[in-house]
Amino acid sequence: MAKSDCKNILNLIPLYIDNMLSEEETDIVARHLETCEHCRNEYEFIATLTKETKKLNEIEVSSDFHKNLMAKAEQKARTKKSRKFILLRRAGAGVCAAAVIALCVVTYNGLNKHQESTNPDEYISPTSGVSQNPVKLTNEAPNTQSDVSAPKTQSTPIETPQKVAETPQEAPEAPSGGGSSAAPVEEACPSAISLDDTVSTYTVATVTTNEDNRDAIEQILSRYEKDETGYKVADINPLLLQLAEMGATVETRTDSTVTQNYIILE
Amino acid sequence: MDEAKLIKRIKTGDMDAFSQLVGAYEKKAINYAYRMLNDASDAEDATQEAFLKVFDKIDTFREKSTFSTWFYTVLNNVCLDILRKRSRTADTVSINQTANDDDEYELQLEDSAPGPYEQLQKNEAQRLLQDAIAQLSNEHRTMIIMRDINGFDYEEIAKITGVSLGTVKSRLSRARLALRSILKENRELFT
Structure with a gap:
């Protein structure tokens, strides 16, 4: 038996054990093993090592592994939810702002139309509406629309913000007056713009964090004025997103009893 | 355990479903990491990191491969990262390896105290x-x-x-x- 044969056979034995050789190679190895004791010993040794490897003792999972992992996963889930909620509120605020602007335009044009209709010299186009300026028979320049800042008072409630909040699965539950971050549908536009002509609502965010992040978060918040309620933050959403990205848990609610947005660090 | 159903539930935020999935995989995963890293504490850290990574990215799992394949890909990569970091920081004894492995290895027993x-x-x-x-x-x-x-x-x-x-x-x-x-x-x- 040539030594080179045995060397080649040795190289084939590991895959022969797993039946991963071609038919031809399997046949060559099988016939060689019938006649070569040295290679038979090698085959048995490698096969035994493979078998013994399968039987190596397993280590046990430590008793708090699962609990610690789930705690971290839940923290991740909360952070994800806060981020989604903040982005949703931003989208909602955007929609609200657009709706309010549209309302202003309607109101403004409606008022214009009313004023113009009392002047018998003026012609009002039967198709004039939100986007059209009336054609005047006087020499005055047509009115241009300006100052579409949202008025605080209005007569018609806007329904759009309700649709924004209802669609996603993470839709918050209706609170009972200034509840938690499960803010209700009508509170999707919290920041200083009220759709109810009697009540202004602001955001109060409660931020909790672990000891590792507390110092960094306190440092950020120290830039803002603080009173007995908390830190006063005018443009609150970007800051809440930043804190959530740092690993803090953010819970928000709208509050009609405060006069601006607050962050409370617990 | 219907894995596909569990994964669907996890995507909706069902933490109980995630807990069940972890329970099904954790022992084998930790043992895999232990064999790779030869350290039980590192093995648990690596396994935890892998689970948190898949949890974070669960929405991207499209079920083209099995969850097992995906999870062990992540776990294997976490272990290899740890091994690479170790080799950058620790003094290592190289083992001679050549294309012909015969006679090139020596059994080197660790001299650290048994864990x-x-x-x-x-x-x-x-x-x-x-x-x-x-x-x-x-x-x-x-x-x-x-x-x-x-x-x-x-x-x-x-x-x-x-x-x-x-x-x-x-x-x-x-x-x-x-x-x-x-x-x-x-x-x-x-x-």
Whole structure:
């Protein structure tokens, strides 16, 4: 038996054990093993090592592994939810702002139309509406629309913000007056713009964090004025997103009893 | 356990479903990491990191491969990252490796004090085998653990490690020969 044969056979034995050789190679190895004791010993040794490897003792999972992992996963889930909620509120605020602007335009044009209709010299186009300026028979320049800042008072409630909040699965539950971050549908536009002509609502965010992040978060918040309620933050959403990205848990609610947005660090 | 249903539930934020999935995988995963890293504490850290990564990215899991393939890909990569960091920071003793593995390995027993998990070793053969696996290169160790301990088939190993089937065959073959080479002086314990 040539030594080179045995060397080649040795190289084939590991895959022969797993039946991963071609038919031809399997046949060559099988016939060689019938006649070569040295290679038979090698085959048995490698096969035994493979078998013994399968039987190596397993280590046990430590008793708090699962609990610690789930705690971290839940923290991740909360952070994800806060981020989604903040982005949703931003989208909602955007929609609200657009709706309010549209309302202003309607109101403004409606008022214009009313004023113009009392002047018998003026012609009002039967198709004039939100986007059209009336054609005047006087020499005055047509009115241009300006100052579409949202008025605080209005007569018609806007329904759009309700649709924004209802669609996603993470839709918050209706609170009972200034509840938690499960803010209700009508509170999707919290920041200083009220759709109810009697009540202004602001955001109060409660931020909790672990000891590792507390110092960094306190440092950020120290830039803002603080009173007995908390830190006063005018443009609150970007800051809440930043804190959530740092690993803090953010819970928000709208509050009609405060006069601006607050962050409370617990 | 219907894995597909659990994953669907996890995507909706169902933490109980995630807990069940973890329960089904954690022991084998920790043991995989333990064999790769040869340290129980590192193994739990690596496994935890892998679980949190898949949890974070669960929405991107499209079920084109099995969850098992995906999870072990992540876990394997976490272990390899740890091993790379270790080799950058620690003094390592290189083991001579050549294309012909015969006679090139020596059995090197760790001289650190045995950890608590070594109490689990039933006999000298197991201890030697465990040490020998730890001596293998990262590539060879991955093959032995995936095939001989976790029982993955060759195709799954190829998917997890991102190499071709031919490469898996070649690496596994050399890995088994390397173990043989390390342990041949103690052959009598394995008959």
